[in-house]
Amino acid sequence: MLTRSPRFALYRSHPELILNLGSCLAVLAIVAIVSYLLARERESVELSAIRASNNIVQLIESDILRNAELYDQSLQGLIWAVGRKELPEIPGALRQRLLFNEAFVDRKRGDVLWLDKQGNVVGDSTSTVPRKANFSDTGVFQAHLHNADLGLLVGPPFKARLGDLDWCISFSRRISGPDGEFAGLVAGALRLSYFSELFKRLDIGDDSSINLFNTDGQLLARQPTRPQDPLIGTLYAERPNFKRILGERSGSFTARSATHGTSRMYTFAHVADLPLIVLVVHSADEVFQSWRRTAIVIGVATGVLCMGLLWLTLLLGRELRRRHEAEQGLATLAATDSLTGLANRRRLDQVLRLEWARAQRNHKPLAVLMVDVDHFKAFNQRHGHAGGDHALREVAKCIEACIRRPADLAARYGGEEFQVILPETDLAGARLLAERIRSSVAALAPFANDTRAVTVSIGIGLYEAGPQHDLASVLGAADEALYRAKANGRNRVEGPTR
Numbered sequence: 001m002l003t004r005s006p007r008f009a010l011y012r013s014h015p016e017l018i019l020n021l022g023s024c025l026a027v028l029a030i031v032a033i034v035s036y037l038l039a040r041e042r043e044s045v046e047l048s049a050i051r052a053s054n055n056i057v058q059l060i061e062s063d064i065l066r067n068a069e070l071y072d073q074s075l076q077g078l079i080w081a082v083g084r085k086e087l088p089e090i091p092g093a094l095r096q097r098l099l100f101n102e103a104f105v106d107r108k109r110g111d112v113l114w115l116d117k118q119g120n121v122v123g124d125s126t127s128t129v130p131r132k133a134n135f136s137d138t139g140v141f142q143a144h145l146h147n148a149d150l151g152l153l154v155g156p157p158f159k160a161r162l163g164d165l166d167w168c169i170s171f172s173r174r175i176s177g178p179d180g181e182f183a184g185l186v187a188g189a190l191r192l193s194y195f196s197e198l199f200k201r202l203d204i205g206d207d208s209s210i211n212l213f214n215t216d217g218q219l220l221a222r223q224p225t226r227p228q229d230p231l232i233g234t235l236y237a238e239r240p241n242f243k244r245i246l247g248e249r250s251g252s253f254t255a256r257s258a259t260h261g262t263s264r265m266y267t268f269a270h271v272a273d274l275p276l277i278v279l280v281v282h283s284a285d286e287v288f289q290s291w292r293r294t295a296i297v298i299g300v301a302t303g304v305l306c307m308g309l310l311w312l313t314l315l316l317g318r319e320l321r322r323r324h325e326a327e328q329g330l331a332t333l334a335a336t337d338s339l340t341g342l343a344n345r346r347r348l349d350q351v352l353r354l355e356w357a358r359a360q361r362n363h364k365p366l367a368v369l370m371v372d373v374d375h376f377k378a379f380n381q382r383h384g385h386a387g388g389d390h391a392l393r394e395v396a397k398c399i400e401a402c403i404r405r406p407a408d409l410a411a412r413y414g415g416e417e418f419q420v421i422l423p424e425t426d427l428a429g430a431r432l433l434a435e436r437i438r439s440s441v442a443a444l445a446p447f448a449n450d451t452r453a454v455t456v457s458i459g460i461g462l463y464e465a466g467p468q469h470d471l472a473s474v475l476g477a478a479d480e481a482l483y484r485a486k487a488n489g490r491n492r493v494e495g496p497t498r
Contacts, residue, residue: 023316027309034302038295042288046265049287050252053267053280056202056210057250060278063198064212064271067109071171071188072152074112077101078123078186079175082114092128100125110168110189115141117184121162131162135187144174144185154275157220157233160189167192167232169220192221192232199223207283215275217242230259241266245277254284337412339389340396348411348419355407355423356463356471363465367430369420370459370478371399371437374490376416379447379454387447391454392416398440402433419478427462427495434458434493442491455491457482462496 081087081099090098100112100123114123119136135141140155155170172187192212199210200223209229212221217237219230236242239258250269257264263284270277335347343351352368359366373379373395380388392412399410399418413419420437422430441456461478463471477496485494 023309023312027306030302030306034298038291038298041294042291045288045291049265049282050267053204053252053265053282054269056204056280057267057269057278059202060195060198060210060212061269061271064195064274064276064278067190067194068152068154068171068271068274071112071190072173074101075152075171075173075186075188078112078114079173082123082175082184082186096128099123109194110191111162112186112188113162114186115184117182122184123186133161135161140170140172140187141185144172145182148174148176148180148182150174154214155187156214156216156218157192167220169214195221196223196225204280205282205286207286209281211279211281213242213277213279215246215270215277217246220276245279257281340393340412342396342400342418343409343411345411345414348409348413348421351409351411352421352471355421356474359423359463359465364424365426365465366463366474367422367425367427368461368463368474368478369422369430369434369437370413370461370482371395371418371420371456372458372482372486373416374455374457374486375452379450379452382450383448388416391447394444395441395454395456398444399437402436402440426464427460430460430462431493431495434460438491438493457485457490458493459483459485460493460495 078099087095087098099114112125113121113130113135115135116122119134119138119141121130121133121135124130138155138158140153143153144150151173153170153172155172157167157169160166160168168189168191170187170189172185174182175184175186177183195212199221202210202223204210206224210223211219213219213236217235217239219232219234219236221232222229241255241258244253244255245266245268248268252265252267254263254265256262260283265282265284265287266279267282268277268279335343337344355366358364373391376388376391379391383391396410396412396418399420403410403420407423409421411419411421420433422433425433438456438458442453444454446453459478459480459482461474461476461481463474481494481496485492488494
């Protein structure tokens with residue numbers, strides 16, 4: 001005799017399920033392949049944009065380092081010349097060339113000044129006759145005055161006091177006397193417009209920008225510059241994106257811009273050991289514009305291709321859900337006592353075995369309450385089976401209302417008996433809950449003007465970690481405690497004997 005394979009039997013018994021799974025797998029395969037290809041294309045576009053941005057950042061970083069080195073060499077040469085004893089005897093023009101080497105000083109970028117210890121200008125790269133000014137009140141002067149170990153200091157952006165330098169940043173070094181005392185400083189001003197002109201030569205898109213910040217979060221230069229953009233000197237220190245940039249040496253990330261409110265790609269790098277940061281910002285919409293058009297076309301085509309399969313999947317899925325809900329309802333009915341609405345004996349046995357195994361594994365206590373309605377046969381004789389059923393439902397409601405933890409379970413054990421499983425509950429907790437159940441039942445209104453109130457007797461069985469217990473002994477202890485409660489007058493709670 002030929003036998004059918006389990007797969008064929010499954011198909012015969014669940015044809016809708018097999019067809020539904022086939023349709024879903026086909027749709028998922030198509031969507032997964034298209035999504036993977038689109039994701040790879042998007043990643044390729046993003047990597048290309050990051051590589052281009054990194055190239056721009058490195059180019060600008062190299063230019064800034066070259067300028068910083070030129071200024072630093074000029075300042076160190078000036079400090080060397082200032083320290084020469086024969087300097088006052090050198091004629092004016094020769095003295096100017098010695099102080100300010102034209103190979104290092106470029107007037108298009110800015111000027112270099114020599115300040116004495118009072119902050120007065122005593123040497124000026126623009127003229128043999130120094131311009132008159134005092135800089136003792138500036139933060140850079142005060143920093144060098146009080147700290148001999150600053151080395152090359154890059155100052156914050158400032159409006160030039162001399163000439164037409166407009167917005168500048170300064171590079172400065174301290175001049176120390178023979179005994180290390182403060183003897184003045186040398187400082188070079190670099191026009192920020194120099195960076196703006198450098199940035200203009202780089203084409204990065206209409207909605208993107210190249211930025212230069214100091215590590216204090218001040219904006220030093222930006223291109224392109226639009227009327228709505230922040231001005232030079234604007235502080236970004238408290239913005240989340242700048243904090244992230246400040247915490248890393250270099251990198252790229254995508255985040256929402258606090259200024260524009262749109263998604264932006266940030267590529268940045270700190271300029272060596274200088275307190276400067278180069279930042280290239282691309283609009284994510286601009287970077288992914290062409291990819292997005294391609295994705296829309298492919299997505300529409302894929303959607304049309306999958307529409308029939310998806311519709312079939314939805315219909316079959318709805319039918320499967322209905323069937324599942326019906327099965328769940330039947331399972332609930334199979335585990336519920338039809339009279340009281342509590343768990344039935346079958347569900348009780350399952351949960352009891354599960355909680356017993358868990359208690360042994362975790363070495364936690366397990367309490368079992370045996371609840372029995374007092375004088376129930378007499379109550380049935382007075383009010384009939386309908387009255388007895390009503391009394392059992394009311395008692396079940398009281399028990400269920402007293403149980404508050406999700407892991408606790410109340411079930412009808414049989415007839416007028418109920419059982420309550422209390423995981424991780426010690427004797428004190430079990431007794432407290434048992435008393436609550438007993439008092440709650442005792443507070444029920446008398447049935448049909450009956451002079452005798454409905455009461456329950458409760459016995460407690462307890463498992464505590466140790467090899468001397470098994471499940472049968474715990475249930476037996478609960479039964480024994482229930483019998484003692486009955487023998488001692490009913491309407492009471494009895495615990496296990498020690």
